[in-house]
Amino acid sequence: MKRIAAFDIGTTAVKGVLVSERGEVQCSQKVNINTNYHDGFVEQNPEEWYNAFCRIAQEFVSGFCSPEEITGIVMSGQMQDVILVDADRSAIGNAILYSDNRAVKEAGDLVAKLGAEHIYRITGNEINGTSPLAKIAWLKENKPALLEQARSVLFCAKDFCTAKLTDKIVADVTAASTVGAMDLHGKQWNENFIAAAEVDQSLFPPIGFAHQLAGTVTKEARAQCGFLAGTPVYIGTGDAGATTLASGIGNNGEFNINIGTSGWVACVDGALEPIEGVFHLAAVQENILLS
Numbered sequence: 001m002k003r004i005a006a007f008d009i010g011t012t013a014v015k016g017v018l019v020s021e022r023g024e025v026q027c028s029q030k031v032n033i034n035t036n037y038h039d040g041f042v043e044q045n046p047e048e049w050y051n052a053f054c055r056i057a058q059e060f061v062s063g064f065c066s067p068e069e070i071t072g073i074v075m076s077g078q079m080q081d082v083i084l085v086d087a088d089r090s091a092i093g094n095a096i097l098y099s100d101n102r103a104v105k106e107a108g109d110l111v112a113k114l115g116a117e118h119i120y121r122i123t124g125n126e127i128n129g130t131s132p133l134a135k136i137a138w139l140k141e142n143k144p145a146l147l148e149q150a151r152s153v154l155f156c157a158k159d160f161c162t163a164k165l166t167d168k169i170v171a172d173v174t175a176a177s178t179v180g181a182m183d184l185h186g187k188q189w190n191e192n193f194i195a196a197a198e199v200d201q202s203l204f205p206p207i208g209f210a211h212q213l214a215g216t217v218t219k220e221a222r223a224q225c226g227f228l229a230g231t232p233v234y235i236g237t238g239d240a241g242a243t244t245l246a247s248g249i250g251n252n253g254e255f256n257i258n259i260g261t262s263g264w265v266a267c268v269d270g271a272l273e274p275i276e277g278v279f280h281l282a283a284v285q286e287n288i289l290l291s
Contacts (some may be wrong), residue, residue, distance in 0.1 A: 002071045005060060005227070007053055008239065009077035009157035011035070011097070014052035018060055027064050029056040036094060041102055043094035046083050046160045053161050057225040067228045073165070073217070077158030079238035080178040082135045084150040089163040092149050096135050098178070104129035106137035106197075110180075113196045122193070124177065124184040124280030133180035137197040153203045155179050156238050165225070166215025166233050171205040173282040174241030182207070184282055210237040210245075210284045240266065241284040 002021045007014065012035075017028045031052035036043045061067045080098035085091060096102070107128045111119065119127055127134055132155050139147045154160050156175035163169055176182045181193040187207060194201045208214070217231040237245070240258075244266045247256035256266040268283065 001065070001069055003065055003069050005057065005070050005073045007056070007073070007075045007158070007161070008242075009049050009053070009075065009161060010239065011078050014049060014056065016053070016056035016060065018064055027060070029059055031055055035097070042097040042100040044097060044157075046085075046091035046095050046157070049157055050161050050164045054225040057227055061226040067226060067231075070227055070231055073227065073231060073233045075158035075161060075233075075236040076239050076242035077156050077161075077175075077236075079156050079175040079240060080130065080132055081155055081157060082132045082139070083154040083157070083160050084139075084146060085152050085154060085160065085163060085169075086149055087151045089167060089169075091160065093143075093146050095157070095160075096132075096139075098130060100135070101129040103131065103134035103138040106141065107131055107134035110134055110137065110193075110196055114193065119180070119193075122183050122190055123180055125180065127180045131180035132178065133193065133197050136199055140197070140199060147199070150203060152205055154205060158236055158238075159205065162214050162233055162235070165217050165221045165227075167218050168215035169205045170214045170235055171207050172210055172235050172237045172241070172284075173207055174210075174284055175238035176207045177280070177282040178238070182282070184280060187282060208235045209286055210235055210241070237284045238281075240264070240281060244268075244281075245284045 004019045006019055007016045013030045013032045015030045018026045020026055033048050033052055078098060082096040084093060110127050136153060152169045155171060159171055173187050177184055181189055183190050189204050191201060212235050214233050214235045216233060217227045217229050219229045222229040243258055244256055249256050249268055258264050
């Protein structure tokens with residue numbers, strides 16, 4: 001029987017499910033992960049995400065199916081993080097989580113350089129102390145040695161696991177729209193915004209859509225997770241994008257209410273209106289602008 005292995009790299013746990021070709025959930029597993037709170041910072045160890053992923057994957061292929069039955073790996077995960085990785089796809093320090101508000105000063109500096117209206121017109125959102133672009137500027141100012149070691153910066157927890165699995169660096173449009181540096185209409189990084197943070201644009205991953213192939217499982221990753229080398233790994237999407245897609249909403253006037261580690265109300269819209277408390281994300285689908 002053919003199966004898809006799906007994973008969510010969440011805030012409190014890594015979760016995995018095996019899904020049959022008929023869309024039936026055949027088994028599920030969960031591994032809790034730790035969050036480090038210190039000096040007002042909120043961080044996690046990305047290697048713990050990957051270790052939890054591998055633990056679940058090994059349980060799948062040792063107790064529920066053979067590796068040959070897995071035809072694809074799909075992931076979602078927490079967004080708006082800052083994850084530094086080196087050339088070997090290993091984490092450099094902890095990931096700075098979405099709820100970390102350390103970069104208030106740097107956000108103010110970026111707004112002063114770029115202009116609040118211009119930022120909103122390009123990204124659909126404001127830049128504040130939780131924005132990854134501001135956090136990267138904070139790292140440049142406060143921990144330059146870490147940033148100098150980095151070869152890439154990732155913004156979604158699942159993308160770290162994808163990098164470990166495939167040796168490929170990639171971002172999905174939904175998670176990228178939380179960074180504060182993506183043109184929401186063109187779905188590409190804005191060079192001027194990245195330059196305003198005084199960081200190298202080569203650190204930013206290429207952007208793709210959830211259904212596109214990120215890469216395939218490497219021989220090294222096979223030894224770690226148990227999936228066959230060559231198994232396709234798809235880009236997937238950030239957790240809010242996955243939730244909105246799965247809810248089935250696709251037209252104006254339809255809403256999805258989410259209650260979890262964080263809560264929000266989502267709808268689909270095609271307009272960029274500056275409304276207080278509204279955060280615009282690029283939709284998972286290529287033919288929908290905003291969610």
